[in-house]
Amino acid sequence: MHLTEQQKSILASGGNIKINAVAGSGKTTTLIEFAKRLPSHQKILYLVFNRSVRLEAQHKFEKAGLDNASVHTAHSLAFKHIVPRCGYEVTNGYKPHEIRDVLGLSADAFQPLFPQLLAGHIGRLCSLFCGSAAEKVADLDYPATLADAQAKAFAHQHHARIVQETRKLLAKMDRCEIKATHEFYLKKFQLEKPDLGFDCVLFDEGQDASPVMLDVFLRQNARKVIVGDVYQQIYSWRHAVNALANVEFAEYPLTTSFRFGPKIAALAMEILTWKKHLGMEANAVIEGMGKGGRIRSCATLARTNLGLLRSAIDTVSHNRSVKKIWFEGNLSSYMYAAEGASLWDVLSLHQGRREKIRDRTIGAMASFDQLKEYASTADDMELHMMIDLVEEYEESLPYHISRLKKMHVDEKERASADMIFSTVHRCKGMEYDEVRLVDDFITEARLEKLCGQGQKPPPDAARFSEEINLLYVAVTRARTRLVPPAELFDNWKGPVEKRKPKRAARGPREKAGFSLPARKQRDGDAAYDSWTPAQDAELTGLAEQMTVGQLMDRFQRSEGSIRSRLKKLREKPRTGRGLFGLLAKRGGRNNEGRAT
Secondary structure, eight states: OOOOHHHHHHHTOOSSEEEEEOTTSOHHHHHHHHHHTSOTTSOEEEEESSHHHHHHHHHHHHHTTOTTEEEEEHHHHHHHHHHHHHTOOEESOOOHHHHHHHHTOOOBTTBTTHHHHHHHHHHHHHHHHHHSSOSSGGGSOGGGGOOSHHHHHHHHHTHHHHHHHHHHHHHHHHTTSSOEEHHHHHHHHHHTOOOOOOSEEEEOOGGGBOHHHHHHHHHOSSEEEEEEOGGGOOOGGGTOBOHHHHSOOEEEEEOEESSSOHHHHHHHHHHHGGGGGGTOOOOOOOEEOOOOOOOOOEEEEESSHHHHHHHHHHHHHHOTTOOOEEETTOGGGGGBOTTSOBHHHHHHHHHTOGGGOOOHHHHTOSSHHHHHHHHHHTTOHHHHHHHHHHHHHGGGHHHHHHHHHHHBOOGGGGGGOSEEEEETTTTTTOOEEEEEEOTTSOOHHHHHHHHOTTOOOOTTHHHHHHHHHHHHHHHTTEEEEEEOBGGGGTTOOSOOOOBOOOOOOOSTTOOOOOOHHHHHHHHOGGGGSOOOHHHHHHHHHHTTTSOHHHHHHHHTOOHHHHHHHHHHTTOOOBTTBHHHHHHSTTOOBOTTSOBO
16 A cells, blocks of 8 residues: 555554644544554554544554454453452443432432432542543542533532442442442553553554543553544543653644545634634644545534434425435434433423423423522533423424434444534534534634733633544545535635535524515425315314424425414414414423424
8 A cells, every 4th residue: 555654653563652734634544554453463552532543543443454453442441350349230321310329418498409419429520430530539620521500509518418429329339239330340451450461552542632542542551653643632521642742652643534535624723713713723734635435425513412303303394315324323312311310201290290200300390490599500511502402392202203213224234324414522423415504603703802912811721622623523524525604714725616505494483584586496386375164174174183394294384384374263272282282381291293
């Protein structure tokens, strides 16, 4: 194969090294060539970020004939060394109400939610400790890791109790009284300070290294190579660290990207210069050598779950060429928060349908407002996003989600999807022919407004730096074409295709906002014809029997048109049933989108 001069320098290096590799620069190919040049009797360990990357890397190493190489994630390696020997049963994690029950946390009449909140913080501190290099729970300043003022105040007030109960929870796992989490056995692996017996250890995604695994890596009596991209650090909110900046190894660059061409490379470099507003330098060098090609895969990428679901609803509502969709990580994973609360439980609480609530945390809330207060005090951003989604779409949400589910393909049919949807965090390491960006990323205009001329960078500059990294990662997933919203790169003069923002009707409170010719082209002329008396009579008769979506299909009208016509007919709600019931604020739907 043809190697660049930078790759040749890496292969000729000696000792411990770190490789700063831009997106699409062929780091796995470089590591395979590096491994080929080591003596065949040496044992090699390649540590990767997740299971899918592990499977792909295993295939590539086997194809290269490297039988002396083992590919592992941090968890697969720790599981092998710890779980069988200690006899642990393993679980993905514990919800706050499960921690509350395991530890016997009790409530009183004046603070009914206290055990739930305490349990949530115990679970968070447990995760923080298990992901850290600390040897004791008390060594960590837990309140300092929280962003929300209410959550920080609660953690300060009850810090000693949170630490004490966290130690009890970890001890129960260690004694096999309860199942061990994946985080726990990885922490136990690190505390044992293992010598793994490899001659060379390769560590991937070093810019987002978990401190617990980085500690294991640095302790190895082996030649060490760490690779990553300093500008792809996007997991500091999970307390990951940028090992490329923190280890004193000889540094080698890989600045040639074979994924995309010079246009996208220039834009990626321009985005990184925005860090100047934060008082940071980002003198990235990226040479785009990708050739592009036919558009076979198209992806919509967002910064947040909320932004992605909004975009997906807009797309399937207004782009009739999209008939099959795929969500990276599968659609169902976007319906749940990390601690177990589901979107449907939040919606049911909003509608007052308590009999439909399954999650015990949501079910314990006296009201929707109390849930919002809980989300702040618990510093639960995923729950916050679900609350925002429910408040925005209200009763129409089940119909939209049901439609997405019907269009979603199985994983084996992923390649047949007309559109792939993903957040940046879930598509890390992926690439697509065309990438469309949602309008929920940071903009330079916002950065300039936050910082201002002559003012000091904001105190949370590190967070905004990572927001810039998120946009950089999103842009560099594209192989051939990038389609950002028009307002995202107002100051950019390069030849990148832009699109004007297109907003769908997002529930009963918002209209589409398109011109009539554009809407007719999208939905068909009939959708905007005047209603006839016969249609009015049919609509009135069917409103009690059909969902909004079914009426939209039957009359070939938009959701806004259906709802508007029903209001004009001046029908009164009838016992909360049917669409007329939906027009009342207290109306609702079940989780399949049917009027109730």
